[in-house]
Amino acid sequence: MSPQPLRVALLGAGTVGAATARLLQGRADLLAARCGRPLELAGVAVRDASRPRDGVDPQLLTTDVEALVDGADVVVEVMGGIEPARTLIERALRRGVPVVTANKQLIAQRGPELHAVADGAGAGLHYEGAVMAAVPVMAVVRESLAGDEITSISGVVNGSTNYVLDLVARKGVPFQDAVRQAGELGYLEADPTEDLEGLDAAAKIVILARTAWDLPVALEDVQRQGISRLTDADFRQAAAHGTVVKLVASAWRSRAGGLDRVEVAVRPVALPQDDPLAQVRESVNVVVIEARSAGTLRLQGAGAGGDETASAVLGDLVRAVRSLP
Ligand SMILES: NC(=O)c1ccc[n+]([C@@H]2O[C@H](COP(=O)([O-])OP(=O)(O)OC[C@H]3O[C@@H](n4cnc5c(N)ncnc54)[C@H](OP(=O)(O)O)[C@@H]3O)[C@@H](O)[C@H]2O)c1
The missing domain is CATH 3.40.50.720 (NAD(P)-binding Rossmann-like Domain)
Structure with missing residues (x-):
């Protein structure tokens, strides 16, 4: 039967x-x-x-x-x-x-x-x-690395903002025009707050951090700064120093007052050109996981789409x- x-x-x-x-x-x-x-x-x-x-x-x-x-x-x-x-x-x-x-x-x-x-x-x-x-990052953090000690996770985990930042960095489009173009092409929602203010990236890094360390981590714990207040001068300055601005979500272990803690942050960072996070183009996502025995792992791919x-x-x-x- x-x-x-x-x-x-x-x-x-x-x-x-x-x-x-x-x-x-x-x-x-x-x-x-x-x-x-x-x-x-x-x-x-x-x-x-x-x-x-x-x-x-x-x-x-x-x-x-x-x-x-x-x-x-x-x-x-x-x-x-x-x-x-x-x-x-x-x-x-x-x-x-x-x-x-x-x-x-x-x-x-x-x-x-x-x-x-x-x-x-x-x-x-x-x-x-x-x-x-x-991109099977949850499975890697929860299952594949269950026998290892993850020390940090960092990534470009919001494709919409990366599309905007990439337009500015590689095509020289002024920042506000890049935001408008990304909206017209459907990379940003009608209300782009969740992407531009780093709320989407914050939710993802909180979920990853909780899974990696099995410790309480809340959205309120995220030191969060989006990209909406960046100016063309910030991008010019980054380029003059040979760096690229990316919205980076990161989580790492710390110890304060004898207690194990998890720090979580989402903020624009000027990265050296050869940093793996600096190299993601358009709406691609990448995450880099550091673990004591496994070393550095990098997962990359389309982070959204039906x-x-x-x-x-x-x-x-x-x-x-x-x-x-
Ligand atoms: N889009 C992506 O690339 C992506 C990637 C990763 C995760 N996600 C997550 O996946 C989820 C869905 O995203 P989406 O982009 O597919 O959203 P969406 O296009 O806005 O679709 C939402 C669907 O849910 C239905 N719906 C909403 N509220 C409802 C209610 N109260 N009762 C019954 N049906 C309801 C809507 O019905 P109507 O059509 O009748 O309005 C619509 O069909 C979200 O949590 C999002 O964060 C999305």
Whole structure:
């Protein structure tokens, strides 16, 4: 007898959700083989079910998110925002249903309490896609380096701001024009605050730091400065010194008053041209991890995008299904 399909609830059909729905259905055979049983897309929650979505069967669209969650064996949350995403994830976890999410702000702000619920219910909570999309940095920090001591993590983890900084540094575009061009090309949201003020990068470095050191790290702990107050004079000065300005997110261990601490920062830094972080172009992301035995590891790739994030989401989905009892 062939095994019963596993019912997947997909919350969101935007950039990431639509790509996830398309790939989930297009790769049904591959995913069934990797999971050991078929996956069935049970429904796709949206705010407006009357609007058609590319690659998503209109019959699957629903606005009854709670019913969708309650009938699912696995929940994939790609709607974004804190509420109702948090409540819905908690609802699924309390029933012992594993959850996959790409929601970096939610995990950065409420991750510890969601993990407590997940642990209490014996359900998995997975979020590789929340940090640098398909670049598997979470898996490396959480699993591959579990037997090592990570000493620092630093990276260019926000593609939108890197696109702007790269336009200024390599094409000589004035800073404000570069911000406008990045917006027109879709690299920045209509409200670019989260990118320009370093909030997106802060969420990612907080998640990485917590995972690397298993210590409490909050968004409020991040020494944060975005790029919005940079001026063309700053870029001229950096170039005159043979350096390149990048928005760098970093985390490192420190000891103060006999206590182990984690320091986290996001700020523009003028880097030497040959620094690996200085060399990332356009919207590419890079992260450099230093570990006592492994030495220096560098991971690089597209840190955003529908298909790229969906790749990480599907990887987590397979992981979640494989760890089901
Ligand atoms: N985009 C990326 O490259 C990327 C990369 C990594 C991580 N992420 C994360 O992935 C998540 C999704 O991002 P996205 O870019 O795909 O967002 P998006 O394009 O804005 O899509 C959000 C989707 O969620 C639905 N939604 C929002 N609130 C809802 C509610 N209350 N009830 C039901 N449906 C709701 C929306 O429905 P309607 O369509 O009806 O409005 C839309 O389909 C975010 O947490 C983001 O940080 C995104």
